Amino acid sequence: MNKVIQKAAKVNHSKLCTSLLKWYDKEARKLPWRIPPELTKKGIKNDPYKIWISEIMLQQTGVKTVQTYYINFIKKWPKIQNLNEADENDVLKEWSGLGYYRRALNLKKCAEIICENYNGKFPNNENELLNLPGIGSYTAAAIISIAFDKPAIVIDGNIQRITSRLYEIKEDLKKSKSKIYEKLEKIISKERPGDFAQALMDLGSTICKPVNPKCNSCPLLKYCLAHKNNTYKFIPLKTKKLNKVIKKGYLYIGITTEEKIILIKRPKKGLLSGTICPPSSDWKQNEFPTPKPPFKGDWKILNESIFHSFTHFDLELKIMISKINEYPNDVYLEPLNSSILKSLPTVMKKGVALVIDNHII
DNA sequence: AATACGGGGGT
DNA sequence: ACCCCAGTATT
Structure with missing residues (x-):
């Protein structure tokens, strides 16, 4: 590439960045963890804890x-420090309904490491952040740019999509990652790295959406090759969808003589990791497994099933109920009323709600 | 490189 | 009934 073209490209990158930040100054979403651009420019700093x-x-x-x-x-x-002193089960309760419960376990673990090894302060370089549990390449870069306002290449789904369209990158996302990285290196703002990253996310969320992007409102319209060539509908290339399987199983609602429901803590690994739930059977593909209630009792089965959809499979659970006289001492007991629902993962919420709503107990 | 890991929102 | 989303850890 000759020097004239190179220089022209550089000017273009800088203009693109300016256009984006100008748009962000006007259109930034108001979000509870965000410091708005007018205050960032006055030097108001983010709290890394909150950004994290x-x-x-x-x-x-x-x-x-x-x-x-x-x-x-x-x-x-x-x-x-408050999170460090919190009980893991309380953190999981606060997380209930959000999904990906491993995030909550890692959050707690990470708080402990930061408090014990880093004097309660987040490290402000990417490599150290990457060593912390639950922090991968995206989050490390996001914390560096948003919390510390230092340049970092933040790449999430939005930014992949925007960059692919801007430069009309047609390869599959897996293969195009390094190309996207190189393009972003050239256009990111060295002056306002945090606002730049957040601006791209807002753009992806409100304008450069996966379907029906609002190109006419886009501050980057004149830089966008996919728009120019009318290829934005196919970019980024969509990957193949996988067929879902159906699994089936039982949820065991054991009620003590004190009218309390018996809950157990699930393993730290696997689905619903570490959450406190009614015991359930294995979940078997296509057919119900043989019922094996966890406690001795006179188990009755309900007619009605509950259904729940996870990322890679659908689940049907039949509810079994029994009064329980004897149970191990490592279980958790909670009053069987609607107040426990908010601390349960959604699939379990459905099962327990069925029991409560039908006044079965 | 592929897979496991939740759930809600949009169309 | 699909698709999408500010991803990470494990294998």
Whole structure:
């Protein structure tokens, strides 16, 4: 490439960045963890703890869903020291309904490491952040740019999509990752790295959407090759969808003589990791397994099933109920009323709600 | 490189 | 009934 073209490209990158930030100054979404651009420019700094919490919650979870959880979480544990002293099961309860429960376990583990090894302060370089549980390449870069306002290449689903379209990158996302990285290196703002990253996320969420992007409102319209060539509908290339399987099993609702429901803590690994739930059977593909109730009792089965859809399979659970006289001492007992529902993962919530709503007990 | 890991929102 | 989403850890 000759020097004239190179220089022209550089000017273009810088203009693109300016256009984006100008748009962000006007259109930035107001979010509970965000410091708006007018205050960032005055030098108001983010609290890395809050950015971290929000970023972990936002992993594969929508902004709308996260907001309430974030506010409640920060209210309960305003500083990392509070989280460090919190009970793991309380953190999981606060997380219930958000999904990916391993995130909550890692959150707690990470708070312990930060408090014990880092004097309660987040390290401000990517490599050290990457060594912390639950922090991968995306979140490390997000914390560096948003919380510390230092340049970092933040790549999430939105930014992959925007960059692929801007430069009309047609390869599958797996293969195009390094190309996207190189393009972003050139356009990111060195002056306002945090706002730049957040601007791209807002753009992806409100304008450069997966389907029906609002190109006419896009501040980057004139830089976008996919728009120019009308290929944006196919970019980024969509990957093949996998067929879901159906699994079946039983949920065992054991009620003590004191009218309490018996719960157990699930293993730290695997589905619903570490959450406290009514015991359930194995979940067998296509057919119900042989019922093996966890406690001795006179188990009755309900007619009605509950259904729940996970990422890679659908689940049908039949509910079994029994009064229980004897049970191990490592179980958890809770009053069987609607107040326990909020601490259960959604699939379990459905099962217990069925029992409560039908006044079966 | 492929797979496991939840759940809600949008269309 | 699909698809999507501010991903990470494990194998």
